[in-house]
Amino acid sequence: YPPPTMTDWNTVPGMIQALNHLITGRQLSACRSHPTETHVGLRSMPSGLFTGSLRRSRGIALSAPDFTMQRGRPTSDRRRFLRNAMIAAGLPLFVSFLPGRAEARGSPPEDSGPSDDAAFRISLPGTYRGYSQGIADGFLRSSRYVAVRDGTRMALDIYRPTLGGHFTGEPLPLVAMSTGYRRAWIMSDRESPLVRRKWPGRQAGDFASQAVRAARLPDLRTATWPEEAQHLAPAQLADWLLDNGSVCEYLLMHGYNIAIIDTRGTGASFGSATGPSALQIGQDLDDLFEWFAARPWCDGNIGMIGASWHGAVQHMALSYGARRLKAVMPQMTPIDQYLGLWPGGIYNIGLMRDWFELRAGQDGIAELSALPVDADQDGKLLRAAMSARRPAEGTSGEPTATREGIERQNAIMAGLTRDRFQLGQGLLDVSFGDGTRGNIAQAPLDFARANLGQTAVYSWNGWWDIYAREGPMAHANLTTPRKLLMGPWNHGNYWDTSEALRWFDYWLKGIDNGIMEEPEVVFATAQPGGRPLWRHSETFPPPGVRDVHLALTTDGLMTAGVAPPRALVSFETDDSATSGPGARAWGFSLGPQLDYSALEDAAGKGLVFESAPLGEALDICGYPALRLRLSSSSNHARVFAFLHDLAPDGRAHCIAEGWFDYRFRKPGIAPYDTLGTAWYSFAASDMLPVVPGETMLATIDFTPIAWLAPAGHRLQLILTGADRDNAYQAPAEAPPVLTILCGGEEGSALQLPVPPQSGAPPIIEGAFAALPEASAVGVVAG
Template sequence: MKSGSAKVFSALVALAVLGIFRPVDLAAKEAVKQRVSEPGRYEGYSQPIYDGWQRSSVYVTVRDGTKIAVDILRPTRGGRLHSDALPVIWEHRRYQRAVQDVDGKIYSQLDRQDHPMRKVVLHGYVDAVAAVRGSGASYGTRVDPTPPQESLDAYDITEWLAAQPWCSGKVGMYGISYSGTAQFMAASTSPPHLKAIFPEMAMFDLYDFCYPGGIYRHTFIQNWASQVKGFDLHLAQKPAPVDGAKEDELLVALAQHKANFDVTRTIEVPYRDSNLDNISSVYIDNNPSSVIERVNQSGVAVYQRAGWFDMYPRDMLLWFNNLKVPKKIVIGPWDHYQSGGLDRGTEILRWYDYWLKGIDNGIMDEPPILYGVVGLPRDKALRWSGQWPPAESRPVAYYFSGGPSGSVDSVNDGRLSTIAPAPGTDRYQVDYTTTSGPRSRWTGGPVAYPDMAANDRKALTYSTAVLTDDVEIAGHPVVHVWIECKANDLDLFAYLEEVEPDGRSTYITDGCLRASHRRLDAPPHNRMGLPYHRSFAQDTEPLPAGPVELAFDLYPTANLFEAGHRIRLSITCADSDNNQTPQANPVPEVTVYRNAERPSRILVPIYKPQ
């Protein structure tokens, strides 16, 4: 029996021994044992010939005259700067390129002991970190959440770096979260010297992030807005000044930052086609997903890192499935900032040795997808795949059925079965206190979901019988729920969970939909066959007088449900710690249908080796 945290730890351990799980064709190439190139392990192809680095900083003036603060960290040996021109790998950073403490000491990104570029620089690369316009020591004002000028800044910075005498003319990028998304935006401008990028935990669709299923994600947005305001207005940490800059230059930059777009104003734009002030459309014109074709035209190679418990696993897989450039992705049991079990520095080094130094280390001979299955033993937890979802995964319908399952004292204690149910309904009075907890994937910090059994007791639940065999899944579960409600609108949240014999219920994944956004539309990109809700203002409509179907996907996952456990789907109408659900008075009652005509169900992506 394993708790949820133990399952994740098991998967992390498996990733830590990635070296024993490599494709046969790559293993055959390793005739010389000291030359090894595989995820997390890299020997004999390049050497750490440097032993330190030297920091300097400059202002780079971009095309509209804005001055961008850039740190440059060049490798040294014995205290002497490198003499050869080297490739540059840089980050377009939202959260301070460098800071200065009260004693005047400056701390760069490479002063972080866990920073992946510490390893990379010693192998003969220049690291650069630019503060995005409107932040830190950079000048400028941010006019919306993803300013279009910022992408052009990335073009100009890339080409400036490439033109420096200490640069070989080959440039790459790295970074996580905002810096991950910024790489796709940079690639969309096709800088001639940008050869490859390494985005981690990056956004694909700004609307789906702010309004998943049409429901405002207020907690994250409020917290993030407060955080970036602190950085932009120098309230938290003082940004390091640029070398030689006068003290009043920071004050000038600060004055420009005061007019930055307040991201909490996203509450004023609830639809995908909403307009705000002079911005034509926040979620269309400057949405990362809108630049797919331009990224493909750039030819820039892409290696992504994603996490099953991050906020962006679906986004990263949407990027992957829409990219036509050379591409790879690794997905593990990580949240937004975890990377346990995978040496990020090693992967960045392998990637850029190939794309920026021309070292044939076999990284592009590997299958394009490597993912970890949560819950499998360490010697079986890793899967290589040529596509996503894996060819070995097939959707299997598990129907909502009458109970009792005998596994939880919930509102209905229904059963989940692959056999079509006898006709029936379940009634549920909305409980606005239901929650997946304050440390969910949406909080950005370390994920720590509670035992979901407490939430389940306030919910409608549908649980399988005790599993007689292990059940492995890999892909995107999709929920179809037939409901009837007299309210004009309703939010629906679905949680896929694994129930242990002692009753503990472990969070696996979740999804949500506001009923008024239920209309299905043809997506503007490859959606992997998942339900797509355009969520234009004209698309929304109140609940009808009779039954209606809500269809939506849960975030992708790869998980082993152990024999002796149960699979559970929990349905609520609020996630109070994470999403903003209007509270109706009187409190609505919902009827869930489960019969042949209206078969409420979840399609579970069952993985069976071919």
């Protein structure tokens, strides 16, 4: 079908056409419940994978993106149409397949909003309706200090839903978020670009909060809505917020209390300047959950939500403060902070430079401070909390708000091995709450402690996130009730609103919406220029995935089958090579899509290898890896590897990447299941010298990916010895010449995880039906 026009929307055939385009982005027959291409794979290997002539290219031909990303969410009219289209044409889709749950015994009234009427219910990943009723049309905020077990005062905001200006009366569940980025504040003209981007429309002097996007609080207490939402009934307001509000506002309207906490030592909370340990933060939250549960407006059912820092704190609570915690939804977050900040043993200065500047400003500049609590009208307690944790100039605590202080801090951080980092984070010889002592293997998620409880965990991550490797590993190593979702997202463009409600409805309200009857893993197979294909599996990588080996050759090719003759190829490291400030490494400061266009120039400062054109679509699903055997002309060797899908017109999507410092090449025994990826300790005791001229072998694991490369496309591998904007480079290091061993039995090779054709994970029709275009893929074509 051609794309429907606006005039087609009110006709049933037009709805059928539009539903197919909106839900799947592909052409479907209205009378089929599944697309014809339910899976893709390899028909034969190695001979059937690549066809056509081989060519060598030293770079990427860049042109305009093949699609336009729009910021924001779909309009209410478009979402309303989608619901009507589901009723008119799409319900057979939802009834006839699993996972998920759909019940249809008639059409709901126009614009009826969420309803508990079983006549119209849909429960699918990212698509949820009819199980949960909007009950509120506003909310009230209050703030206060609560002291934890050691007497430290923690600042927190409490948001409670209201109807007609009055509290709903009955006790409700509570969803908490603990932040290091200020629970609430007054916007300043000195805010960072990140803050201005995340809170668009907020001007200097406006109230801002981690919980609030759509509402304004001119009195710092009462929610007021924009004009178009001021007179909406609860059901319609909830629907409007799905398009325009935050996940916390959406939960509030559905009958949840929300608490936003300044983590110890941040915002208006008191605490040490050196930073609290994971154990301390977990214990703080344990105490606060007990306090919440004792409030008459809380029914004792408590969950947590949030991404990045907000997700890491959930892992700490899961490990050390889960007595009252029933369900968490950690998003875009690490399980092992060392691997997150030192991928492959290389310090991610691109991320940390901006992060330190953000944090130092919020704790060191009065205009950027958190709001004081209600009882601290003159801000005296806020100033005392900030003063107590401000380090002296040049100390090793939090850096000062100067570029020089930040660079000194980064220079110190860059040289840390895992054992030194663990010592500095208070992870060694720890006294636990049960009286035992020991080391914490990794933070923020301690599997041994987390698995002692039964807190339900819904791990969220994205293929282009800085912590992409760790979401599947969190799921694989937890034994509590669990789910995993891997989306086509980076650190800033995920979309969670309706799925959060579905998760907490089940665990905190006891609504039987079927979410735990589905397979444990949901993931998006991204593809160039199209909507993602949502799939399900019991594990990630899915069962039956096998590695396809592509040998590197000295003439810049990647070949399957018989290994080419043994040979060497060299390049001189160029310290100006970079993947650019728009790449994954910059993490939280990014826009909706990553931008790797800087690799066009970097390709000429390293080595480029390309496959032949694909003879058929290639489904890559798992952790790619590069077994790279090389030598260095110097006493150091670092490699940055980038895997591209290269279209016939030269446009490229960077789909995975890996960094590695060859001093850490000694293999180790992993303390948890690493899903078949290599494990290196990154400890000082396991470091091996890089001897000039000596051949070394390491497996460089890439970030995981589920990607459908179309027939006719090529795979491209770019290797450089530096990433100027993102990886720390010691000033005294001279650029080495790196020599790669190609061909023969021991030659370097790319390993691609490919699912079997007959057992490819099935597609979930209707999942994330209203996913905004800006959240459909995490990287832009270059």
